[in-house]
Amino acid sequence: MSRLDQLRASPLFRNVPLDALQEAEKVVTSRTYRAGDVILEQDEPGEALYLIVDGVVRVSRVSLGSRERVLADVYAPGLIGETAVLSRGERSATVTALSATTILMLYRDHFSRILRRHPDVLWNLATLLADRITQQNDELIAFGLNTEAALAHVFCGLYEQRRVAGTLQPEVLPLSTQDIMQRISASRETVSRVLRKMDRQGLLRVTPSSVTLLDITALQRLGLDDTDSD
Amino acid sequence: MSRLDQLRASPLFRNVPLDALQEAEKVVTSRTYRAGDVILEQDEPGEALYLIVDGVVRVSRVSLGSRERVLADVYAPGLIGETAVLSRGERSATVTALSATTILMLYRDHFSRILRRHPDVLWNLATLLADRITQQNDELIAFGLNTEAALAHVFCGLYEQRRVAGTLQPEVLPLSTQDIMQRISASRETVSRVLRKMDRQGLLRVTPSSVTLLDITALQRLGLDDTDSD
Numbered sequence: 001m002s003r004l005d006q007l008r009a010s011p012l013f014r015n016v017p018l019d020a021l022q023e024a025e026k027v028v029t030s031r032t033y034r035a036g037d038v039i040l041e042q043d044e045p046g047e048a049l050y051l052i053v054d055g056v057v058r059v060s061r062v063s064l065g066s067r068e069r070v071l072a073d074v075y076a077p078g079l080i081g082e083t084a085v086l087s088r089g090e091r092s093a094t095v096t097a098l099s100a101t102t103i104l105m106l107y108r109d110h111f112s113r114i115l116r117r118h119p120d121v122l123w124n125l126a127t128l129l130a131d132r133i134t135q136q137n138d139e140l141i142a143f144g145l146n147t148e149a150a151l152a153h154v155f156c157g158l159y160e161q162r163r164v165a166g167t168l169q170p171e172v173l174p175l176s177t178q179d180i181m182q183r184i185s186a187s188r189e190t191v192s193r194v195l196r197k198m199d200r201q202g203l204l205r206v207t208p209s210s211v212t213l214l215d216i217t218a219l220q221r222l223g224l225d226d227t228d229s230d
Numbered sequence: 231m232s233r234l235d236q237l238r239a240s241p242l243f244r245n246v247p248l249d250a251l252q253e254a255e256k257v258v259t260s261r262t263y264r265a266g267d268v269i270l271e272q273d274e275p276g277e278a279l280y281l282i283v284d285g286v287v288r289v290s291r292v293s294l295g296s297r298e299r300v301l302a303d304v305y306a307p308g309l310i311g312e313t314a315v316l317s318r319g320e321r322s323a324t325v326t327a328l329s330a331t332t333i334l335m336l337y338r339d340h341f342s343r344i345l346r347r348h349p350d351v352l353w354n355l356a357t358l359l360a361d362r363i364t365q366q367n368d369e370l371i372a373f374g375l376n377t378e379a380a381l382a383h384v385f386c387g388l389y390e391q392r393r394v395a396g397t398l399q400p401e402v403l404p405l406s407t408q409d410i411m412q413r414i415s416a417s418r419e420t421v422s423r424v425l426r427k428m429d430r431q432g433l434l435r436v437t438p439s440s441v442t443l444l445d446i447t448a449l450q451r452l453g454l455d456d457t458d459s460d
Contacts, residue, residue: 061371069371086360092367115353122352123345129359130316136366137301137322141293143373144415185374224293 001053003028006104009077010051012124020118027110033097039080040095046084048107052076055101056165060182061093070182073098073158075165079128085111142224143184147194150184152223155204159213171213180211231283233258236334239307240281242354250348257340263327269310270325276314278337282306285331286395290412291323300412303328303388305395309358315341372454373414377424380414382453385434389443401443410441 007013007021007028028051033039039050042061053076060070071093074080084091085108106114115122135157142153155173162170175183180191195206203219205212213219237243237251237258258281263269269280272291283306290300301323304310314321315338336344345352365387372383385403392400405413410421425436433449435442443449 061367069374071367071370083360083363086357087364089364092364115356116349119346119349119352122349122356126345126352126356126359127316129356129363130313133313133359133362133366134317134319134322136363136370137291140301140366140370140373141291141299141415143370144299145293185371 003030003104006053006077007051010053010079010104011077011128012051012079012121014124016118016120016124020114020121023114023117024106024110027114028104028106031103031105033101033103035097035099035101037097037101038094039097039101039103040091040093042091042094044091046081046087046089046091046108048105049079049081049085049111050095051104051106052078052080053102053104056098057101058096058098059093060096068182069185070179073161075161075167076101082125082129138224145224147184147186147190148198149223150186151180151191151194151198152203152219154180154183154223155211155213156216156220156223159216171216173211173213174209175211176209233260233334236283236307237281240283240309240334241307241358242281242309242351244354246348246350246354250344250351253344253347254336254340257344258334258336261333261335263331263333265327265329265331267327267331268324269327269331269333270321270323272322272324273320276311276317276319276321276338278335279309279311279315279341280325281334281336282308282310283332283334286328287331288326288328289323290326298412299415300409303391305391305397306331312355312359368454375454377414377416377420378428379453380416381410381421381424381428382433382449384410384413384453385441385443386446386450386453389446401446403441403443404439405441406439 001009003025004021007024013021013024033055039057052074056073056075057080058070059072059074059080060068062068080095081091115125139153142149158173159170177188177191177195181188184191195211198204199206203215205214231239233255234251237254243251243254263285269287282304286303286305287310288300289302289304289310290298292298310325311321345355369383372379388403389400407418407421407425411418414421425441428434429436433443433445435444
């Protein structure tokens with residue numbers, strides 16, 4: 001894929017005029033990472049945003065005196081690091097490559113200039129941020145209900161991301177119990193117990209390194225994913 | 231305050247050129263509500279956004295088969311309803327006036343036109359949305375830790391909003407146990423037990439209708455509010 005096509009595929013540059021894409025093409029820098037590489041480090045200044053062109057990354061955060069908490073996985077063509085760039089703050093999270101990953105890096109000054117010259121790009125960004133807020137509200141509510149709702153919410157979200165990204169077998173989620181504990185802040189005992197219950201109910205099947213979703217409609221209902229929007 | 235000054239005080243129109251303010255001035259509609267009035271209703275189409283000029287509102291949501299969940303209180307000069315307008319979706323939450331409230335209503339079409347003609351306004355909006363995402367991430371992490379962190383996070387957030395809004399005695403939060411249960415999705419027993427513990431530790435003092443914060447620095451540490459940004 002040409003760099004111009006990579007930009008065109010990014011939700012940030014979707015349906016924007018060609019001159020905005022060409023301006024971005026001149027200033028982005030491509031970087032590649034191997035699985036396990038750290039792409040962004042928590043608490044460092046946020047000087048650039050990253051368009052994920054290929055691959056999957058994990059966004060996680062360590063808080064004072066607490067375990068690592070996984071906030072999200074982001075699939076290509078996704079966007080990371082934009083909040084620190086907008087707020088001129090530090091990175092609130094660490095981003096690690098889960099697979100071989102290619103990104104296009106866009107420095108704050110270039111990004112600001114493109115946003116100010118091309119309101120369509122800024123409009124896309126605002127829409128992406130608004131969608132993220134809605135998803136986080138859903139997540140706060142599902143997580144507040146019970147472990148079953150939290151798990152169903154996380155699983156359906158990952159499934160949807162994998163489906164949209166064109167991943168093979170999007171319903172087979174590569175998650176260990178440890179991964180799930182870090183994602184929903186629950187103990188190993190609780191996660192194992194609730195997974196066994198959902199397995200018995202025919203909602204999913206669990207192996208030590210994966211969760212296969214069997215009844216996605218029922219899981220969506222459980223995770224409140226049909227009450228989305230705003 | 232003139233309407234132009236009301237607009238100027240809104241975070242959406244902060245530091246934007248006069249012509250953007252004047253354009254908005256021509257198209258906004260003022261409305262007033264009494265305490266208890268419903269301003270926006272969940273699941274209705276989101277056709278306008280609301281600038282809160284005076285007063286305090288509560289944002290809450292009812293999910294399938296679950297109790298009402300309070301997502302946030304918003305103080306003047308705040309903004310509500312912008313995510314549904316950007317995503318062209320339905321309202322994901324109900325907004326109720328907690329006090330006498332004055333708002334300026336801005337319809338989607340007018341809002342889009344202003345955003346496209348005045349990138350400064352769109353930039354402000356993107357920054358507001360990015361800050362909201364950061365706050366929600368903090369909240370997800372605090373809520374995932376334990377009830378004490380969740381309570382400290384909610385209390386410090388409200389204190390900060392009240393302080394910025396110039397509310398008298400910002401440290402005296404008008405919250406009942408019921409209010410708190412709806413905010414953090416915990417049982418009455420858990421909320422009461424943890425509040426008593428925090429009261430004994432000298433962090434706060436509880437009455438049936440209020441929580442007075444006594445040691446805000448310690449509460450901020452407990453609620454992880456010093457690990458903010460991005």
